[in-house]
Amino acid sequence: MTPADLADLLRATAAKVLVERGSDPAVLPDEVKVERPRNPEHGDYATNVAMQVGKKAGMNPRDFATLLAEALGQAEGIDAAEVAGPGFLNIRLAKAAQGAIVAKILDAGAKFGTADTLAGQKINLEFVSANPTGPIHLGGTRWAAVGDALGRILSAQGADVTREYYFNDHGAQIDRFANSLVAAATGQPTPEDGYAGAYIDDIADTVVRANPGVLELPESERHELFRREGVELMFAQIKQNLHEFGVDFDVYFNESSLFASGAVDKAIATLKESGKLYEKDGAWWIASTEYGDDKDRVVIKSDGKSAYIGGDIAYFQNKRSRGFDLCIYMLGADHHGYIGRLKAAAAAFGDDPDTVEVLIGQMVNLVKDGAAVRMSKRAGTVVTLDDLVEQIGIDAARYSLVRSSVNSSIDIDLDLWTRTDNENPVYYVQYAHSRTNQIIGNSAAFDYASVTPDFSLLTSDREGELIRTLGEYPRVLATAAEMREPHRVVRYLEELAGAWHPFQSDKTLRVIPQGDDEVSPINAARLELAKATRQVLANGLGLLGVSAPERM
Structure with a gap:
């Protein structure tokens, strides 16, 4: 019985008790909360549902908890239900019911933890969207790891997710990029507001080799050629780097297409005609302060030209026209103002303003030998995706970037993430998977097939802790999707590894028979427990885009 199963049982039992008492079961919450007590001696699970609804139902919460405990005590799969304090309910599962979690996991396999709660919802998930003026820096790399994991998690809950990269190929930053390429190609210093680094020299050289005589072209033609081909080369490299990082997109949307097609002008005209913009100081504004922005934003400047926000407005309208029910934007730390606009x-x-969700990611720093790493071999002024992967590898890079809430800045200690011991969090989790695989492989030398596992024999504290932790996975996954917090899956995997390692190292809890002993029902049950642990570790790591090695 998983926590979700128990929650359903609790709600049904509470509804029955309320009806018998002449009370309306509508006072019950849609979802009854079930938690694991901090002290295992208090039981396997606990709930405060009686305290939530007792007074609403016209009863003292403790009295309601007593009635609920009596009813639960008769339910299949419940060993005992005890009232504590003003109305808490501590619940112990029957051993067979607890062990049934193992069978449920193995029956579901790779689908364990998935659900259909978001089925029918079409979500546009836009992330990374770095300007094509240089390699992806650490902030963009964090969004690549987090965004890809979030997309997988939302899909696992039934959503139809489209991963989208907004290709910023319009605006002044592209002109500065082109100017930097021209300067590099002609041996001039980098413009004051330009881009520097070995990658600029490489792209400039590639453009010159592909276009002999480009430097003799008129200035405007030369600039346009470097602009067009430079952006193509840079973006091709960005896409390749992301692909090697395990991140691919369903849609690459060109910002310039919104302007070239007239979509920006059309969107602004629609808002102007519908009275959604107001005029002040010769410009047209949108009242974004009503939605949390620090100031209203100019949409049409006093010279009649569209402001930058015009592209954002047209882009949102484009997304909605493609049928997306929800548009999630994952933006950098300097984009708080975008939420309101x-x-x-x-x-x-x-539309409902909640059709838009904006996630803001904080900064990432690399640390080595206790000091910040600030310079890139390739990009010069920033540390890039390639720099991080070169130092610690793809698995550690992705895991470390997803491990913390995006609301907090993170320091990635290169010394820690390159260690090959349990101090390294990703090694700790991957080794747990590797160890399950090793034990399962060793079992092939014994006759487990002729023995029926007896899950009711899994009565030790370590077995119980491991089983209960396995049972938490679906709820963790559902919460991670609801809260848009992939780091919850990471922390769960570390908790699961923390329950597995003591179990597998306890010599009194043997999976493999010792000496000439034959396989017993409890050996078989423990083998199934190892298989279930392997499955959940693999499922969770897969959602993070991190490998689950068979051996280490």
């Missing part, structure tokens, strides 16, 4: 754009088009 994007929600304002949604409201201006008549």
Whole structure:
């Protein structure tokens, strides 16, 4: 019985008790919360549902908890239910019911933990979207890891997720990029507001080799050629780096297409005609302060030209026209103002502002020997995706970037993430998977097939802790999707590894028979427990885009 199964049982039992008492079961919450007590002696699970609804149902919470405990005591799979304090309920599962979690995991396999709670919801998930003016820096790398994991988690809950990269190929930053390439190709110093680094020299050289005589072209033609081909080369490298990092997108959307097609002008005209913009100081504004922005934003400047936000407005309208129910934007730490303006754009088009969700990611720093790493071999002024992968590898890079809430800045200690011991969190989890695989492989030398596992024999504290931790996985996954917090899956995997390692190292809890002993029902049950642990570790690591090695 998983926590979700127990929650359903609790709600059904509580509803029955309320009806018998002449109370309305509508006072019950949609979802009854079930938690694992901090002290295992208090039981396997606990709930405060009686305290939540007792007074609403016209009963003292403790009295309601007593009635609920009596009813639960008769339910299949429940060993005992005890009232504590003002109305808490501590619950112990029957051993067979607890062990049934193992069978449920093995029956579901790779689908264990998945659900259909988001089925029918079409989500546009936009992340990374770095300007094509240089390699992806650490902030963009964090979004690559987190965004890809979030996409997998949302899909695992039934959502139809489209991963999208907004290709910023329009605006002043592209002109500065082109100017930097021209300067490198002609041996001039980098422009004051330009881009520097070995990658600029490489791209400039590639453009010159592919276009002999480019430096003799008129200035405007030369600039346009470097601009067009330089952006193509840079973006091709970005896509390749992301692919090697295990991140691919369903859609690469060109910002310039919004301007070239007239979509920006059309979107702004629609808002202007519908009265969603107001005029002040010769410009047209959108009231983004109504949605949390620090100030209203100019949409049409006093010279009649569209401001940068015009592209954002047209882009949102484009997403909605493609049928997305929810648009999630994953933006950098300097983009807080976008929350209000994007929600304002949604409201201006008549949509619920909550059609837009904006996640803001904080900074990432590399640390080695206790000091910050600040310079890249390739990019010069920033540390890039390639730099991180070169130092610690793809698995450790992805795991370390997803491990913390995006609301907090993180320091990645290169000394820690390259260690091959349990101090390294990703090694700790991957080794747990490797160890399960090793034990399962060793079992092939014995006749387990003729023995029926007896899960009711898994009565030790370590077995119980491991089983209960396995049972938490579906709820962790559902919460990670609901809260848009992939780091919850990471922390869960470390908790699961923390329950597995003491179990597998306990010589009194043998999976493999010792000496000439034959396989017993408890040996078979423990082997199934090892298989279930391997499955959940693999499922969770897969959602993070991290490998589950068979041996280490």
